[in-house]
Amino acid sequence: MKQVALNTYKKDKYYPRVVRAIARILAKSDMVAPVEVLIEMGNLTKQNYDAWRNGNVPYLERVFEGSLSKANRILRIIGFHVHDLNMVPKNSTYLKRGKGKKYPLRFSKTGDRKVEEAYTRHYCWNQSQDKKQSVIKLANIDYSNLDDYEAWISLAREIEFLFGPMADEEVFQQALKQAISENRAFCIRQKVGNNISLKGGIVISKDANEIVWLAVSGKYRRTGLGRQLLDFAIGKLNLKETIFVQTFDKSIPEGLAARRLYLDKGFIDLKDGGLNPAGIPTVIMKLTV
Numbered sequence: 001m002k003q004v005a006l007n008t009y010k011k012d013k014y015y016p017r018v019v020r021a022i023a024r025i026l027a028k029s030d031m032v033a034p035v036e037v038l039i040e041m042g043n044l045t046k047q048n049y050d051a052w053r054n055g056n057v058p059y060l061e062r063v064f065e066g067s068l069s070k071a072n073r074i075l076r077i078i079g080f081h082v083h084d085l086n087m088v089p090k091n092s093t094y095l096k097r098g099k100g101k102k103y104p105l106r107f108s109k110t111g112d113r114k115v116e117e118a119y120t121r122h123y124c125w126n127q128s129q130d131k132k133q134s135v136i137k138l139a140n141i142d143y144s145n146l147d148d149y150e151a152w153i154s155l156a157r158e159i160e161f162l163f164g165p166m167a168d169e170e171v172f173q174q175a176l177k178q179a180i181s182e183n184r185a186f187c188i189r190q191k192v193g194n195n196i197s198l199k200g201g202i203v204i205s206k207d208a209n210e211i212v213w214l215a216v217s218g219k220y221r222r223t224g225l226g227r228q229l230l231d232f233a234i235g236k237l238n239l240k241e242t243i244f245v246q247t248f249d250k251s252i253p254e255g256l257a258a259r260r261l262y263l264d265k266g267f268i269d270l271k272d273g274g275l276n277p278a279g280i281p282t283v284i285m286k287l288t289v
Helices: 015-026 034-041 046-053 068-084 113-120 129-138 146-158 170-181 225-234 253-265
Strands: 088-091 121-124 185-192 195-205 210-216 243-248 268-275 281-287
Touching: 015 034, 015 068, 015 129, 034 046, 034 068, 034 113, 068 113, 113 121, 129 225, 146 170, 146 185, 146 195, 146 210, 170 185, 170 195, 185 225, 195 225, 210 225, 225 253, 243 253, 243 268, 253 281
Parallel strands: 210 243
Antiparallel strands: 088 121, 185 195, 195 210, 243 281, 268 281
């Protein structure tokens, strides 16, 4: 297993889960503790946490659900992510609770000082509440997986009148599956029981540094989801190079909302994009950050 590093941690499979866990904590507090993140992720039960706090477990990692290397991996991702959010670190002490002598509790099997400090270091949000809400909303976006495939197809059917045939086209289906497998497809899910639908989805091409596909389901339009998806996707592209997108020409009333989204983000018209498969005029836009 490769070590988690500053330039690779966002590609780690645990990263999206850490981001969502921290966002859920921020939704109810301005302080994030690593143990809270583990509980939110499902790697530590509240029952086991309480047993440890009461001195009935020798060290916290004893009841961590997963390997010790996984625990250390998640700790490093937490540290990198809160640093990226400009949160302020604050050292804390965990003492035994309940009756009897109070003494500092141990987190790790080895008692390694750096690992212990990583667990006891809390992080404080000290920026605007508007920015915090933006962080929370962005955390709703996830890397898509093949369990979402049928939901993507349903979303594609919804917008074929503007994009052209997609859902039943093998070329589109294969391209979608490839984007999902290459972690280039991101979505906001709506899950009810075992049924998955998409509020919105976006696909990028890292090779072309391009937004390839963006759609928001009808009932979720004009709620800011398109902007959230776009912000998230741009963050996955090369900001040192020009970013491209093909969207509707300004003469298309149904495409004005999409154009406005890109214009507000700083995109400008580059050149004529021709007709899309639905026969609608398009334009290529570019963004230079």
